[in-house]
Amino acid sequence: MPTSLQTIRRERATIEDVAATAGVSVATVSRALRGLPNVAIHTRERIERIATELDYRADPAASRLAAGRSRAIAVAVPMLDGWYFSHVVAGAEAVLADAGYDTIVVGLGTYGEGRQVLEAAGPIYRRVDGLICVDATLGDDEFGRLRSEGMAIVYIGPDGSGVPSLGIDDVEVGRLATAHLLDLGHTRIGVVNGQPEDGSVAPFRRQRGFELAFAAAGLTPDPSLYVPGYFDIGGGYEALAMLLDRPDPPTAVFAFSDEMAFGLLWAARERGLSVPDDLSVVGVDDHDGSPVVGLTTVHQDVAEHGAHAARAMIEILSGREVSLDRQNAPIRLIERLTTAPPPHLR
Amino acid sequence: MPTSLQTIRRERATIEDVAATAGVSVATVSRALRGLPNVAIHTRERIERIATELDYRADPAASRLAAGRSRAIAVAVPMLDGWYFSHVVAGAEAVLADAGYDTIVVGLGTYGEGRQVLEAAGPIYRRVDGLICVDATLGDDEFGRLRSEGMAIVYIGPDGSGVPSLGIDDVEVGRLATAHLLDLGHTRIGVVNGQPEDGSVAPFRRQRGFELAFAAAGLTPDPSLYVPGYFDIGGGYEALAMLLDRPDPPTAVFAFSDEMAFGLLWAARERGLSVPDDLSVVGVDDHDGSPVVGLTTVHQDVAEHGAHAARAMIEILSGREVSLDRQNAPIRLIERLTTAPPPHLR
DNA sequence: GTGAAAGCGCTAACAC
DNA sequence: GTGTTAGCGCTTTCAC
Numbered sequence: 001m002p003t004s005l006q007t008i009r010r011e012r013a014t015i016e017d018v019a020a021t022a023g024v025s026v027a028t029v030s031r032a033l034r035g036l037p038n039v040a041i042h043t044r045e046r047i048e049r050i051a052t053e054l055d056y057r058a059d060p061a062a063s064r065l066a067a068g069r070s071r072a073i074a075v076a077v078p079m080l081d082g083w084y085f086s087h088v089v090a091g092a093e094a095v096l097a098d099a100g101y102d103t104i105v106v107g108l109g110t111y112g113e114g115r116q117v118l119e120a121a122g123p124i125y126r127r128v129d130g131l132i133c134v135d136a137t138l139g140d141d142e143f144g145r146l147r148s149e150g151m152a153i154v155y156i157g158p159d160g161s162g163v164p165s166l167g168i169d170d171v172e173v174g175r176l177a178t179a180h181l182l183d184l185g186h187t188r189i190g191v192v193n194g195q196p197e198d199g200s201v202a203p204f205r206r207q208r209g210f211e212l213a214f215a216a217a218g219l220t221p222d223p224s225l226y227v228p229g230y231f232d233i234g235g236g237y238e239a240l241a242m243l244l245d246r247p248d249p250p251t252a253v254f255a256f257s258d259e260m261a262f263g264l265l266w267a268a269r270e271r272g273l274s275v276p277d278d279l280s281v282v283g284v285d286d287h288d289g290s291p292v293v294g295l296t297t298v299h300q301d302v303a304e305h306g307a308h309a310a311r312a313m314i315e316i317l318s319g320r321e322v323s324l325d326r327q328n329a330p331i332r333l334i335e336r337l338t339t340a341p342p343p344h345l346r
Numbered sequence: 347m348p349t350s351l352q353t354i355r356r357e358r359a360t361i362e363d364v365a366a367t368a369g370v371s372v373a374t375v376s377r378a379l380r381g382l383p384n385v386a387i388h389t390r391e392r393i394e395r396i397a398t399e400l401d402y403r404a405d406p407a408a409s410r411l412a413a414g415r416s417r418a419i420a421v422a423v424p425m426l427d428g429w430y431f432s433h434v435v436a437g438a439e440a441v442l443a444d445a446g447y448d449t450i451v452v453g454l455g456t457y458g459e460g461r462q463v464l465e466a467a468g469p470i471y472r473r474v475d476g477l478i479c480v481d482a483t484l485g486d487d488e489f490g491r492l493r494s495e496g497m498a499i500v501y502i503g504p505d506g507s508g509v510p511s512l513g514i515d516d517v518e519v520g521r522l523a524t525a526h527l528l529d530l531g532h533t534r535i536g537v538v539n540g541q542p543e544d545g546s547v548a549p550f551r552r553q554r555g556f557e558l559a560f561a562a563a564g565l566t567p568d569p570s571l572y573v574p575g576y577f578d579i580g581g582g583y584e585a586l587a588m589l590l591d592r593p594d595p596p597t598a599v600f601a602f603s604d605e606m607a608f609g610l611l612w613a614a615r616e617r618g619l620s621v622p623d624d625l626s627v628v629g630v631d632d633h634d635g636s637p638v639v640g641l642t643t644v645h646q647d648v649a650e651h652g653a654h655a656a657r658a659m660i661e662i663l664s665g666r667e668v669s670l671d672r673q674n675a676p677i678r679l680i681e682r683l684t685t686a687p688p689p690h691l692r
Numbered sequence: 693g694t695g696a697a698a699g700c701g702c703t704a705a706c707a708c
Numbered sequence: 709g710t711g712t713t714a715g716c717g718c719t720t721t722c723a724c
Binding site for chain 2: 012057059060061062064065070072079080081083085086087089090093094097102103104105106107125126127149232233259262263265266269288289291292293294303
């Protein structure tokens with residue numbers, strides 16, 4: 001049976017209740033409960049005991065209004081259901097929760113479309129003490145406005161100007177994966193990028209690493225072998241067709257994420273192509289599913305990115321100094337079963 | 347160079363600023379901006395224009411304190427980085443954001459350990475108007491307390507008592523997957539469950555469906571073929587060893603999630619077992635990666651669970667009536683490449 | 693249709 | 709070491 005679920009609100013203990021039963025002023029309760037100095041040890045203990053008994057917790061809205069801090073952090077990501085992003089969020093949330101911060105997630109819609117980071121400022125405005133931007137940058141105006149309002153900002157992925165920024169060396173990612181393929185003897189290598197004309201910096205840099213590796217080998221890549229893959233499985237699936245329906249198809253493909261690489265493997269199986277006999281595939285991330293399909297990939301510790309960003313955020317909000325230099329986490333190539341020398345070399 | 351990032355806070359327009367420049371009282375501004383009646387149309391328009399010019403947005407903390415509502419919803423999940431949960435969160439967040447609600451995520455630590463839902467009440471207390479519990483139930487005391495404080499609650503997965511609860515018919519999930527295996531001729535079927543002694547209701551029901559299907563076929567399942575898989579890939583990987591290192595191993599395995607099924611496939615490949623020739627595998631979820639490995643599975647629309655819950659939440663908070671009957675979303679078996687008749691029948 | 697004023701529950705000076 | 713008090717920026721009666 002349908003019914004209204006709005007219930008009569010029961011009274012909650014307020015700071016006044018605690019003060020009254022402890023026989024002290026609200027100021028003392030506030031100090032005691034926040035661990036501030038200038039409270040007699042026995043007073044503090046009594047107040048803490050009474051607060052527990054009364055199940056008192058400071059109202060965050062009242063606290064925020066009076067103190068100007070909300071103890072909440074926003075994490076903005078392009079899409080909440082991507083493997084990479086969900087792991088970043090998980091890593092950040094665990095650290096933030098431990099430090100007593102709430103985590104507000106804001107999805108920006110898929111790359112390039114839907115809600116922009118700028119609009120995300122709506123939910124963010126005065127609601128959070130800090131913003132962790134994952135693979136998304138704020139416009140100059142928005143950035144300036146948020147900073148001038150005292151918002152702490154940390155970037156994961158892109159470089160920040162004047163804010164901590166962390167991630168991986170994406171040029172090196174591209175170089176590593178490509179050099180592996182080149183070493184095996186491949187010379188025609190397809191690249192599955194994110195979105196065409198995406199402003200994101202990671203794909204751009206991975207491609208740059210790709211080209212650097214070619215140059216180091218004294219070769220020149222074929223730009224007609226660059227196709228979009230939209231950072232998801234479906235995109236990778238479609239990318240293979242684009243790559244293979246060419247006069248001179250590649251013998252290997254470098255996908256800028258494991259999820260896109262999965263799409264390639266799927267499409268290859270459907271076409272009756274054997275990986276790595278007919279086609280080599282290398283990805284980026286070391287997705288949980290990569291060992292399952294034996295995908296060769298460039299490993300990074302994604303959850304740690306989120307945790308690291310959260311720690312940096314907490315440092316900033318504690319008024320401590322943090323490094324503004326780009327922090328790159330270690331990466332490494334993991335060779336599994338999807339890469340081998342090209343057919344003509346065997 | 348390290349440096350402090352705490353910046354001097356610039357002033358933001360307050361409701362008083364808007365009232366002053368519009369030449370009206372703050373009460374009128376408040377009414378106008380929230381679309382309340384009893385504001386002259388031209389007054390409203392003027393106020394809206396001025397608010398835009400001043401880039402005014404109501405301070406959520408002040409608003410919350412005065413009105414008692416926060417326009418924020420908590421989504422509590424066992425683990426934020428699981429495929430299922432990240433998709434539920436994504437589905438919910440999109441709907442909540444559209445309706446102007448913030449989404450606060452709270453991870454409960456892996457099933458059974460770490461933070462409990464009860465502790466999640468900390469971040470939740472007075473911080474949110476509603477709580478969406480995914481695959482987790484509140485203790486009776488906690489539930490009662492939250493409800494008496496006016497907290498709106500929606501369950502995804504478990505049944506709620508007196509609150510909307512949605513999900514799928516998990517008994518039917520178990521029956522469907524098992525009947526498929528039975529139809530193919532399997533009689534020794536392994537079950538990869540979640541955590542042993544997990545209080546979760548979904549695994550329990552899927553197992554019940556499993557047993558129902560056996561009964562309908564006039565057979566009895568072997569309880570020694572029930573092993574835990576912890577709902578992740580690694581758990582599935584280990585589960586296969588437990589299942590196969592038996593005197594009379596199963597010819598098919600039913601994993602209660604696709605991620606655990608992936609682990610089975612991984613372990614099977616490492617053992618040199620061919621799926622489905624040597625072993626059939628069926629999962630639950632229809633994970634994005636399932637088409638990649640050709641996994642036979644029971645499909646459900648996970649993001650829609652989150653979206654549905656969010657819509658129900660918004661209804662409740664709008665004071666509208668919602669159904670308290672269990673809402674089960676459709677499911678269907680998707681036959682792909684990991685199931686076939688057992689070896690002895692071919 | 694609009695305004696005045698009383699809070700909402702806390703924090704932070706400042707006084708003692 | 710503790711208390712008093714003035715806000716924080718809104719919403720919401722209750723007048724007019």
